[in-house]
Amino acid sequence: MSGSDAGVVIVGAGLGGIRVAESLRANNYDGQITLIGAESHPPYDRPPLSKSVLLGKDDRVDLKPAEFFDESSIGLRVGERVSAISPDDHTVTVEKLDDPASSETVGYDTLILATGLSPRTLPGADGVSGIHVLRSIDDALALRGEIDDASTAVIVGAGFIGCEVAASLNQRGVTVTLVEPAPTPLAAALGTEVGALVTRLHQANGVDVRTGVGVEEILTDVSQEPASPADTGTQATKVRGVRLADGSEVTADIVVVGIGSIPVVDYLDGSGIELAPRESGGGIACDENGATSAPDIYALGDVANWRLESGKTRRVEHWTHTVEQATVVAHRIAKTDAMIPATPAYFWSDQYNLKIQVLGRPESTDQLHLVDDDGTKFLGYYSRDGILTGVVGAGKVGAVMRTRPKLLTPTPIADVLG
Ligand SMILES: Cc1cc2nc3c(=O)[nH]c(=O)nc-3n(C[C@H](O)[C@H](O)[C@H](O)COP(=O)(O)OP(=O)(O)OC[C@H]3O[C@@H](n4cnc5c(N)ncnc54)[C@H](O)[C@@H]3O)c2cc1C
Known part of the structure; x- marks a missing residue:
């Protein structure tokens, strides 16, 4: 089953799955790519679910048009779940959701795990x-x-x-x-x-x-x-x-x-792939580039707990973070030496007609410097030990984004507050 023509198999056809597939092609990876997803839908975007979908403005917001998969030679298998992984054999077991008795063994050269979360x-x-x-x-x-x-x-x-x-x-x-x-x-x-x-x-x-x-x-x-x-x-x-x-x-x-979610890792039982301790967020333990403890297996997105350069580990449940990890993993697999530009961490949340945005990695214990508040919109900077750690804004898109360069190098909070 395994061998050089088995290509890349991606488990999880969500944001991380489609983005790593796309990025592999963009980096000239020309082997086979198979994207296996346990939902009966093609990859779609989750942020609209709590916003425009509930408001009735959108139905499903697909991440790619239907023709993308043929045009990019990406084999999309939806309604199928990976139930087991054998790192020694370089194979996964796949079951069709509408036929639980079905079982197929699929080989891989490289395996990517992007299976997201399950809500509590x-x-x-x-x-x-x-x-x-x-x-x-x-x-x-x-x-x-x-x-x-x-x-x-x-x-x-x-x-x-x-x-x-x-x-x-x-x-x-x-x-x-x-x-x-x-x-x-x-x-x-x-x-x-x-x-x-x-x-x-x-x-x-x-x-x-x-x-x-x-x-x-x-x-x-x-x-x-x-x-x-x-x-x-x-x-x-x-x-x-x-x-x-x-x-x-x-x-x-x-x-x-809405009391949080747990990483989807049930299919890893018996695989020997290392999981991160619950205290550090759980999920699949990875190095700084997404490699797991098993050869040729990577993990990314909400399920993945990547080691940071500082030696700490972190699992993050945000859209931009998933996209950035997909780029890193694709570069590593495609063996490109192109530089990935450094960007500060970013996420957003839309509530009513306000966009709340956060740049950087503030912690809840950091000192907040609220510099603008009109009763609805606001802007604040976070600092720890005198250094800027993040910015939060509501309805303050321009001011938040202007903080970007300052978050790429250690910037004294005094310089920001001017
Ligand atoms: C309602 C909602 C709103 C959000 N809003 C925001 C926002 O405003 N801003 C922001 O930054 N982030 C937001 N996020 C978070 C963002 O959507 C996630 O960070 C992102 O979807 C993570 O992508 P992923 O590929 O890791 O996981 P997912 O997108 O969850 O994809 C994982 C896929 O893997 C499949 N899968 C699981 N197990 C298996 C298996 N064994 N075999 C095959 N397939 C499997 C799952 O069915 C799923 O389709 C939101 C998330 C939700 C749920």
């Missing part, structure tokens, strides 16, 4: 209608399908996805309660001072933000629903709200759970 859910949520997570287009369309009939929603977890869903449902006319055990939304990523500004944004739009309290219990109604006139009825369990740890109850036609 709440205990007691299984089999209860009206409870949603949001990772895939199928998740988004299932949630969107219930919005018109819903008047109330609880969003559990005020991370980026929770905040974006709260904003979108609010914009769709649903009364939203956002529940977060931390002192503010986005506290872990941006610190509590910026988190307070995000709270203000949601409150100004009419969202009830409950912080410092978690969800204790999901509240449900059980009804008899006859499947047909002859049927005596089957039981249906539907969410009706949540009870919070402070004893209060919040009514909800819809509950969206």
Whole structure:
């Protein structure tokens, strides 16, 4: 099965998968490329799921037109899941989702793992209608399908996805309660001072933000629903709200759970491929260029935990980061010596009509210097030990982007604040 014509096999046909395939071709890799994806869709973009898709402005936003795959000689196999990997044989086992008994062995010369994340859910949520997570287009369309009939929603977890869903449902006319055990939304990523500004944004739009309290219990109604006139009825369990740890109850036609995700690594069982410790973010342990502990196997994107030049390790769940890792891995496989320009880390989040952007790698404990705040839009710089570590802006695209060069070299915060 293995051999020089087996080419590159990519597991996961999401953002990282398609970008590494594309970058390999752009770097003149002319071997076979096979892209295997467990969803029944071609590669599509996830950021719109919590924004324009929920708002009804977009359906699926594909990352490439259908003809791209033939034109680039990239073999796209969707609706197929890699269930096992054998690094010794240089093979993967592939199962068709609509035929779980099917099993095919596919050889590779180089294997790339880009399998993303699986959202966490709440205990007691299984089999209860009206409870949603949001990772895939199928998740988004299932949630969107219930919005018109819903008047109330609880969003559990005020991370980026929770905040974006709260904003979108609010914009769709649903009364939203956002529940977060931390002192503010986005506290872990941006610190509590910026988190307070995000709270203000949601409150100004009419969202009830409950912080410092978690969800204790999901509240449900059980009804008899006859499947047909002859049927005596089957039981249906539907969410009706949540009870919070402070004893209060919040009514909800819809509950969206945004309490984080875990790296998809189940198919690596028995492969011997090293995983990163949970304390450092978990996922697949990689060196500075995406190589895993097994020969000829790389990992990138949300599932990958890359070692940094500082020796620290990090797993990042952002779009631009995934694209940059795909470029690095493709360059390494295609053995190009072209320079990849250094860029500061970047991510964004769209909430209401505001674009929140972060450049650099601020930590929640860094000192925040808020330099502009008009009650909605704001701009702040982060520093640690007197050195600029990042910039955050809401509705401040130009000012954020102008900070780029300063984040490429150690810049005293005093120089930035002028
Ligand atoms: C709702 C939402 C909104 C977001 N918004 C933003 C944003 O505003 N800004 C930002 O910076 N980032 C955002 N992100 C994050 C960004 O989309 C991710 O960082 C990016 O999608 C990661 O790409 P990936 O290829 O690692 O994983 P994914 O895009 O998740 O792709 C992984 C693919 O692998 C498939 N797969 C898993 N296991 C197997 C297997 N065994 N065999 C075959 N296929 C498998 C999965 O089904 C999936 O299709 C958002 C994410 C979500 C979910």
